[in-house]
Amino acid sequence: xxxxxxxxxxxxxxxxxxxxxxxxxxxxxxxxxxxxxxxxxxxxxxxxxxxxxxxxxxxxxxxxxxxxxxxxxxxxxxxxxxxxxxxxxxxxxxxxxxxxxxxxxxxxxxxxxx
Amino acid sequence: xxxxxxxxxxxxxxxxxxxxxxxxxxxxxxxxxxxxxxxxxxxxxxxxxxxxxxxxxxxxxxxxxxxxxxxxxxxxxxxxxxxxxxxxxxxxxxxxxxxxxxxxxxxxxxxxxxxxxxxx
Numbered sequence: 001x002x003x004x005x006x007x008x009x010x011x012x013x014x015x016x017x018x019x020x021x022x023x024x025x026x027x028x029x030x031x032x033x034x035x036x037x038x039x040x041x042x043x044x045x046x047x048x049x050x051x052x053x054x055x056x057x058x059x060x061x062x063x064x065x066x067x068x069x070x071x072x073x074x075x076x077x078x079x080x081x082x083x084x085x086x087x088x089x090x091x092x093x094x095x096x097x098x099x100x101x102x103x104x105x106x107x108x109x110x111x112x113x114x
Numbered sequence: 115x116x117x118x119x120x121x122x123x124x125x126x127x128x129x130x131x132x133x134x135x136x137x138x139x140x141x142x143x144x145x146x147x148x149x150x151x152x153x154x155x156x157x158x159x160x161x162x163x164x165x166x167x168x169x170x171x172x173x174x175x176x177x178x179x180x181x182x183x184x185x186x187x188x189x190x191x192x193x194x195x196x197x198x199x200x201x202x203x204x205x206x207x208x209x210x211x212x213x214x215x216x217x218x219x220x221x222x223x224x225x226x227x228x229x230x231x232x233x234x
Contacts, residue, residue: 003130021189038147038219038220040219040221042159048226049213049224049226049227050211050221050224051224052158052218052220052221052222055218055219055220056219057224061218062223067228078123093158095159095198095220095221097219097220100164101161101163101164101175102161102175102177103149103151103161103220103221104161105158105159105160105161107158108158108159
């Protein structure tokens with residue numbers, strides 16, 4: 001199975017500042033046939049299910065604010081929140097869907113306000 | 115609007131069984147491939163298993179930790195997904211989410227989850 005590793009495990013950022021979360025996969029999640037990275041990012045707030053933010057590594061799901069962006073290719077990916085808002089406090093997960101049916105998630109990164 | 119509502123969780127003794135249900139609405143359930151994902155208290159997300167639509171064969175796949183103990187099934191007439199669990203262990207304690215990928219390349223629709231606690 002593909003192993004997903006996120007860094008850091010936790011992060012404290014001031015309101016209005018940039019937050020950056022990294023995700024590394026144990027093997028490439030890029031399909032060369034369509035040049036798409038099978039990588040998604042989720043946000044999970046306490047007591048709620050995960051919410052899909054980004055898929056294909058950089059495509060925002062409908063309704064997701066444009067301060068959220070995803071980048072990267074192959075095995076290394078980044079989720080960036082350009083200007084942190086109070087409502088962005090959550091745990092963030094990366095996920096690969098390259099090797100379905102087995103979906104694997106990173107261990108999560110807890111984002112807090114400094 | 116897609117809605118997924120899980121039910122059936124509760125407290126069960128080690129070695130016991132429990133059947134979870136997920137009732138779906140707002141999309142064409144008969145065509146959907148459905149998944150279960152779980153989350154142990156304070157831990158991350160773990161994929162449990164998947165069932166394809168019956169038109170795609172209705173086959174199932176499971177994560178290694180649950181293979182042979184859990185069974186996923188579906189009743190398209192009731193728009194309902196099931197997870198039959200057996201030989202439960204303490205490490206199966208988790209919130210179990212029903213999830214699917216309608217109109218998306220990955221799991222974009224999630225229920226609120228149902229908590230299974232395995233304890234004596």
